[in-house]
Amino acid sequence: MRNQMRLSPLLLILLFALVLPAIGQASNPCFKCHKKQLFKKRFTHQPVADNKCGACHNPHVARYKNLLQHKIATLCFSCHEKSAREFSKGIVHAPVRKGNCTACHDAHASNVSSLLNKRLADSCFSCHKTTPQKFKHPHAPFAKGDCTACHQPHQADNGYLLKEDSDKLCFSCHQKATLQQKHPNFPKQPARCLSCHNPHGSKQKALMRNEMHQPFKQGCKSCHDKKQGTSAAGCLKCHPTIKQKMYATHSHLTSPGDGNSCLECHSPHAGDKKNLLKSSQQVLCRKCHEETYRRKDASPYPHPDAATCSNCHDVHGSSNAAMLKGDGNNVCEQCHKAQGQFTHPVGAKIRDPRTGLAVTCVSCHYPMGTEYKYQLKRNGQKELCMLCHKAY
């Protein structure tokens, strides 16, 4: 009898352990309102499959949208700890950097592997809108929509989130011997493929980029056999207006050793646009000015139209602060025409009492972005004005 008494609590526990989860599943109160069918797809996120809505959501009240218990990334990385460590290294994809995992992934269920919101290429193109989607001659992986054949979606050690150094990546599919045959006049082992070829596609055969540099069209010797031909001075010989910019107080004429600083941004052979830029300004400028971008992205009030740096900055050289196209007034007036006419007095006759310099828009605003509205340098209610108007 005693033994039976001892056994019965154990049996009860066992019974509860077996039966309770089943009861829980059947009676998850969330699904009284939220259709469970919507969460049943080819791939289901494990907490959803386990009916653990509470792993991410608070059923009563929460500080975050969709009754989430924490910010999206904090929630994701609480389970995907290894990813959190990996995604903080090297060049990080913008949505990952911003902790916006759901930009690409569905947190509940998806018919696409890796819980992607859409088909891989569609997911990429939903942000990369300026990347052409169709080409007369597309690269095979691009045509298949297999972006991850070359790119890593979260982070990478290489520019453009490439899996490897671009040449290494090309050679992983294209045999070196075959490439040598196709480039009979190339003085050494073919390299720097992206200098001439577009890895996505082209109007031209062999993925040759659409715009060719005039000397390249005429033949390699136009530059390669000439004195200073491949140096910055060689480029500047044919581009005298750019040469003048190199004589400004600040210029982008900077490169280690015998390198040609022009080639930091431009391809000497072919490009997708006439300026033969190697990439979009956002990608190119960020290569060196990462911290500036990081601060702009982190600022609650960044300049709303700051994607194209050359709108405000003279990217080759300028004798204005921060390589602006003009002084702190006329650059802003390009767009802010009304403020150019009617604003706090600015210009040569109005002097900043702190420095004796002319008051300009950038006396009060920091256009890249600040923690105050309108990119003001301080709180515009009082603090900012008091810097000069001390008597008030």
Place this chain on the structure above:
Amino acid sequence: MLTAEGIALSRFSTKISKNAPGKFAMKKNVVLSSSLLFLILLLFLLGGKAEAKTPWHWQMSLRTDAVVGAMNMPSALFVDANKDRYYIADCGNNRLLSFDREGKLLHSFTANDELKTPYDMIRTETNELWVVEKGLNSLTQIDSQAKKTIPHTLQYKERTVFPDRVEYKNNHFYLLDKASGDILVLDKDLTIKQSFTCPTEKGAGGFVDFKLVGKDIWSLDQRSKTIYHFRPDGGIADRIRLGKDVHSPVSLAISQIGIIYILDRLDNKVSSFDRSGRFKYSFLTAGQSQGQLYFPREILFDPWGQLCIVDEGNGRVEIFRR
């Protein structure tokens, strides 16, 4: 909070002494002295911390008044110890300015309006004036007697040299070539005798500034945030990585005891490091007020141990002393 704790301790000791004066007299002394010791320690620690935060104090500004017009994008400072003078390259106004040691403006020099974007300058022991004229891409000799400028465009290894920073020591010019990021050593005939090249390691971008310290050269690679200490024979004596404590280093200064000061253009501050690259402290902030910086360009020590910062965006030179 800690001070309040100290007060609480002394109150506690008073309470004890009132309750049992004889028995606890000894304890009272112990508690009082330990409280006092604690307060002294606290003051010492706090004082030490404040000292570490702001060891440099604003001394004066070199700036111009409305009569001669404000400086426009000043880019470099040269100090003549023999004459007790500061010289500023007022780049945007195409002129050179001289100040006495107390910061009084002495002269404004434009070489008969011939100077074109004077970016840096030196004065030799024989009083010759040499100017980096960015507008002409030249190292220009100023003949003040004949009131003439003699520009020199330089070539090195079949490349055009783009002069940026210039220093002068022992009859040699040390010239930073912006195009290559190399430091070139030229004799008085402007023949290039030697070059100091930025090692082309991953992430390197060429030198953006250098200082002559004794017989050695200390140079700064902005992109890799690395300082290279060269011996006169070109060998690298030290390689100091600055790490995450600086974001956009544009200029460096080395104190007599070997402390490294880095001017950070993006953060508008100065960070100091010891010889092994350990971060010590940083000071100054962004702004237009006295002692604040806005897109600063150069940092250097004057012969009197003061730290001078060419504050390009605010059109002045700020001078600090310990």
